[in-house]
Amino acid sequence: MTGLAERNIEMKTLSFIIPSYNSARFLDKCIGSFLDPQVIDRLDIIIVNDGSTDETPQAAQKFCDRYPGSVRLINQVNKGHGGALNTGCAAAVGKYLKVIDADDWVETANLEYFLKKLEACESDVVLTHHYTRDISTGEVKKWMSYPPQPGKTYTLEEIMGSWKSFDRSLTFHGITYKTEFYHRCGIQLSEHVFYEDHEFATFPCCYARSVSPMDIFVYDYRIGDVQQSVSDENQLKRIGHTETVLRRMVTEFAKLDLPEDCGGREYVAMKAQGLLLSYLTTTMLVQKDKALGRKMGEEMMNLFRAQLPRTAQLAQSQYKVFCLMNRLHISKATFEKLLRSRLYNRIRGNHDFN
Numbered sequence: 001m002t003g004l005a006e007r008n009i010e011m012k013t014l015s016f017i018i019p020s021y022n023s024a025r026f027l028d029k030c031i032g033s034f035l036d037p038q039v040i041d042r043l044d045i046i047i048v049n050d051g052s053t054d055e056t057p058q059a060a061q062k063f064c065d066r067y068p069g070s071v072r073l074i075n076q077v078n079k080g081h082g083g084a085l086n087t088g089c090a091a092a093v094g095k096y097l098k099v100i101d102a103d104d105w106v107e108t109a110n111l112e113y114f115l116k117k118l119e120a121c122e123s124d125v126v127l128t129h130h131y132t133r134d135i136s137t138g139e140v141k142k143w144m145s146y147p148p149q150p151g152k153t154y155t156l157e158e159i160m161g162s163w164k165s166f167d168r169s170l171t172f173h174g175i176t177y178k179t180e181f182y183h184r185c186g187i188q189l190s191e192h193v194f195y196e197d198h199e200f201a202t203f204p205c206c207y208a209r210s211v212s213p214m215d216i217f218v219y220d221y222r223i224g225d226v227q228q229s230v231s232d233e234n235q236l237k238r239i240g241h242t243e244t245v246l247r248r249m250v251t252e253f254a255k256l257d258l259p260e261d262c263g264g265r266e267y268v269a270m271k272a273q274g275l276l277l278s279y280l281t282t283t284m285l286v287q288k289d290k291a292l293g294r295k296m297g298e299e300m301m302n303l304f305r306a307q308l309p310r311t312a313q314l315a316q317s318q319y320k321v322f323c324l325m326n327r328l329h330i331s332k333a334t335f336e337k338l339l340r341s342r343l344y345n346r347i348r349g350n351h352d353f354n
């Protein structure tokens with residue numbers, strides 16, 4: 001790893017953390033998307049090799065050798081995605097930090113504008129748009145924030161008052177943290193589990209005093225791979241991981257040093273609701289044993305009713321729908337078809353950017 005003393009740390013605007021486990025086949029595309037000569041000197045690109053057994057360290061090292069002032073490699077024993085993020089974020093020296101998974105990439109043409117905006121920004125959190133790119137269908141979908149007043153810096157209270165205008169960018173793929181703010185919060189993500197990206201998008205964002213939405217696409221999120229953790233099969237197989245993260249969110253909520261009426265508390269409750277609904281979808285619609293799925297869903301709802309009642313309240317109407325669909329043996333595919341309907345999105349007040 002290149003020593004920090006040898007690098008122009010003060011010149012770096014943005015640290016990109018790239019957690020990498022057996023990602024050799026993806027790194028050329030991922031790292032290649034950062035290599036705009038107009039911006040590379042202002043980037044701090046940290047590849048965290050999380051105990052890979054393939055050629056990931058060799059694939060990463062060639063970029064370190066080619067761009068010694070901008071790309072560095074950290075090798076560690078396997079700690080899972082969250083452990084790689086903990087290592088990479090702790091090592092970040094840019095003014096801001098953003099995580100890009102090794103099988104994804106960034107919009108190269110937009111990097112220079114993005115960096116200029118960050119150089120003029122002092123907000124704790126920056127929101128940007130992202131694309132999902134389905135490798136099985138070729139479908140490209142836009143995920144955007146839609147702030148009522150473009151160019152304005154918002155408080156969390158203001159964001160919670162207009163949630164549907166921001167929620168599509170308040171995600172792992174849309175969030176960029178000010179590095180000093182992230183380090184000060186001292187968050188350690190869960191290790192050796194999947195779906196801890198929900199923790200990353202929730203903590204420390206709930207402590208943010210200033211949030212700046214930017215009208216720019218940065219992240220390209222590759223989907224449609226059956227091996228991905230977000231596939232139905234893997235979500236069911238790893239349902240215990242989702243349970244772990246949900247319980248962690250409940251535990252962290254109890255530790256929040258925030259006023260009861262603070263927007264940060266409502267933010268955590270809303271983010272937990274998103275993961276809870278994903279859990280209920282998997283247990284009650286994907287799980288073939290419908291009785292078992294209902295039991296798992298009920299137990300998790302009871303946990304939230306007891307320990308994070310606001311989230312249970314937010315999820316209650318959807319939970320009733322899941323119970324009905326479970327008893328009628330309605331599939332997740334049918335449910336998702338409903339969610340994509342224009343009528344449903346009008347009812348929910350969702351913005352359509354496609």
